[in-house]
Amino acid sequence: MKIICIGRNYFSHVKELNNDVPDEPVFFMKPDSAILRKNAPFFLPDWTKEVHHEIELVIRINRLGKNIEKRFADRYFNEVGLGIDFTARDIQNALKKRGLPWEKAKAFDGSAVIGASFVPLDSLPDRKNINFTLKINGKPVQEGKSSLMMFSFEDIISHVSQFMTLKMGDLIYTGTPAGVGPVNIGDHLEGYLENIKLFDFMIK
Numbered sequence: 001m002k003i004i005c006i007g008r009n010y011f012s013h014v015k016e017l018n019n020d021v022p023d024e025p026v027f028f029m030k031p032d033s034a035i036l037r038k039n040a041p042f043f044l045p046d047w048t049k050e051v052h053h054e055i056e057l058v059i060r061i062n063r064l065g066k067n068i069e070k071r072f073a074d075r076y077f078n079e080v081g082l083g084i085d086f087t088a089r090d091i092q093n094a095l096k097k098r099g100l101p102w103e104k105a106k107a108f109d110g111s112a113v114i115g116a117s118f119v120p121l122d123s124l125p126d127r128k129n130i131n132f133t134l135k136i137n138g139k140p141v142q143e144g145k146s147s148l149m150m151f152s153f154e155d156i157i158s159h160v161s162q163f164m165t166l167k168m169g170d171l172i173y174t175g176t177p178a179g180v181g182p183v184n185i186g187d188h189l190e191g192y193l194e195n196i197k198l199f200d201f202m203i204k
């Protein structure tokens, strides 16, 4: 199983980090050891001073595919979940400056939070406009809607599958909206997809 993450997929987030607007999906990977599930606490690593939350819609691939045409891409997933792409922003900025890969900043243990369950797309009021929210200590800090993604789920599946075969169980984190920021010891994070709470855990 692999984890693919899309970067720079919401205009508002691209602008807050002063990045360029991409003309095709930007993607990177995390290993399966990055997964943090079942509302386990996240322990801040000691080698970074700035871990940012990035809440993202996550799709799970349900069949094998390669070179998937966009018009068929919706056949490769039928559920959506919610996760956090934790990012050591200080480390990432240093790596970016030197043109180096991002793994140290993005692929560390616990950096891929995944919600307790996935929600069938058919059960949502509008599968093209999925609302999601991250609350920290009860206060909304990131609010997104999938209609604002520059690259849709189908665009992403089609693009990524030109380079790597997608397998059943692979997870795709589809990018974060604006509002990223640091987490601190003692913070309580809750993620909602529409009104369904999908994760609830502490920073330690």
Ligand code: ZN
Pocket: 005, 006, 007, 054, 056, 085, 173, 175, 176
């Ligand atoms: Zn991200």
